[in-house]
Amino acid sequence: MKITRIETIPVRVPLKAEFAIRAGRGGSHIVSPFLLVKVHTDEGIVGIGEASCTPRWSGEDQVTGAHLIHTYLEPLLVGEDPTMVEELTKKFRLAFAENYFTKAAVEMALWDIAGKAAGKPVYELFGGKVREFVPTKWSVSGLEPEKAAGIAKWAVAQGFKAMKVKVGIEPDGDVERVQAVRQAVGAGIKLGVDANGGWTPEAAVNTIERLCAFGICFAEQPVPPEDIALMAGVRKKSRVPLIADESIYTLQDAKTLAVLGAADVISIYVGKAGGLGPARKIAGFAESVGLKCTLGSNLELGVGSAAMVHLALASRGITAEEFPCDIIGPLFYEDDIVREPLPIKPGEARANDKPGLGVELDEEKVERYRVK
Ligand SMILES: [Mg+2]
CATH class of the missing domain: 3.20.20.120 (Enolase-like C-terminal domain)
Structure with a gap:
């Protein structure tokens, strides 16, 4: 199995008004401008990931995330076997400094693929x-x-x-x-x-x-x-x-x-x-x-x-x-x-005891919250 391309989808999902977070240095959290990631393969298995990026935390946002993924990670990963997660993680750790939430989104998508390919939940x-x-x-x-x-x-x-x-x-x-x-x-x-x-x-x-x-x-x-x-x-x-x-x-x-x-x-x-x-x-x-x-x-x-x-x-x-x-x-x-x-x-x-991360994107909702 080989990785063919990586897709990034910026979304903005609002919090319930009553739960909007007010905190110290971290500031407020009212809407989540996160980045979804799909890692596509030549066998039709698609791995999904999420960068829960908040600029006040890590300096990342959905624009920097997409940029770093498409400029640095995608060229490194296309053509590679997605189930070699440890090896690929080592490779892309060195592709650019820090930006851990962005890297995590791609890495969790690789585990999702590895689980789906093996027919096992990631915890297994x-x-x-x-x-x-x-x-x-x-x-x-x-x-x-x-x-x-x-x-x-x-x-x-x-x-x-x-x-x-x-x-x-x-x-x-x-x-x-x-x-x-x-x-x-x-x-x-x-x-x-x-x-x-x-x-x-x-x-x-x-x-x-x-x-x-x-x-x-x-x-x-x-x-x-x-x-x-x-x-x-x-x-x-x-x-x-x-x-x-x-x-x-x-x-x-x-x-x-x-x-x-x-x-x-x-x-x-x-x-x-x-x-x-x-x-x-x-x-x-x-x-x-x-x-x-x-x-x-x-x-x-x-x-x-x-x-x-x-x-x-x-x-x-x-x-x-x-x-x-x-x-x-x-x-x-x-x-x-x-x-x-x-x-x-x-x-x-609890987890859904299905292969991979055990969740699938609802494409209709992804479109509803996609940043156009
Ligand atoms: Mg804390």
């Missing part, structure tokens, strides 16, 4: 399931306390037993929001916070300490990602585990975090890592040095979410029972671009 290619479903948590936007509490109550009613609250906006307001959420959901719900790098080191230490009164069980990316030493300093004074998110994209970043003792948990994304293969290597590394892992989210659509489920189902290093994953993207949208929705329900994410 990864060695099989280590869990029947992936425990997930909800994410409460950084809104006024009453509104945040309302959303948290809704999430519990849906079935979520864990959630994180966006903080890092302003310490007093952050504390009021978490307090309101805790009062609304009661003591039985696992509650963490995600500052998206919005606190100074001092504010982080003080605010995390204040938030311990409301039983938080982790603090995610308390300080800006650029200086890992800052986070190591905060961790020394934190009574709860710190999750690194914006601080870690690659295996090398994971090593730096481990060496500096800057985090207890790594938030892996298929996109940040540059694909499922690199993401699995990070999870394996974390397992080997005693770090925990969860999966974070850019509110992936059905294709990107499917990739996350396969990764978490087959990776022991992703300690989802202790730190539930953010495989919740599809719940944020009125509509998705896949034909059969993923079996993702509040608190539990």
Whole structure:
């Protein structure tokens, strides 16, 4: 089997208005301008991928993604056997620097082809399931306390037993929001916070300490990602585990975090890592040095979410029972671009046990949301 061409499709899919995300440094998320990818082969098998690119995160958008794919990756991949995923990933890792979400979209499409060709779901290619479903948590936007509490109550009613609250906006307001959420959901719900790098080191230490009164069980990316030493300093004074998110994209970043003792948990994304293969290597590394892992989210659509489920189902290093994953993207949208929705329900994410990623694009919806 040979790759014949790569197709890229820019889409804009709106979030449900009530779930639009307001967060610290990461800004707001109201619509998802993502890039879909189709890798075509001479045997008629088409692999699909999704770049959940957000420029404020990684500097990529749907225009840069399409440009890099068609200019650099397509010439490298056409004529190659798509099932040689590890070899092809190595090739295109070197084609241009960074732009991991773009690379991940093509890489997940290769796994989709490999699975379809073998007649097996991707998690089987990864060695099989280590869990029947992936425990997930909800994410409460950084809104006024009453509104945040309302959303948290809704999430519990849906079935979520864990959630994180966006903080890092302003310490007093952050504390009021978490307090309101805790009062609304009661003591039985696992509650963490995600500052998206919005606190100074001092504010982080003080605010995390204040938030311990409301039983938080982790603090995610308390300080800006650029200086890992800052986070190591905060961790020394934190009574709860710190999750690194914006601080870690690659295996090398994971090593730096481990060496500096800057985090207890790594938030892996298929996109940040540059694909499922690199993401699995990070999870394996974390397992080997005693770090925990969860999966974070850019509110992936059905294709990107499917990739996350396969990764978490087959990776022991992703300690989802202790730190539930953010495989919740599809719940944020009125509509998705896949034909059969993923079996993702509040608190539990499962895969479609079909070959490849187990999802197919709904071409009518792809056309509806295509950027013309
Ligand atoms: Mg985060």
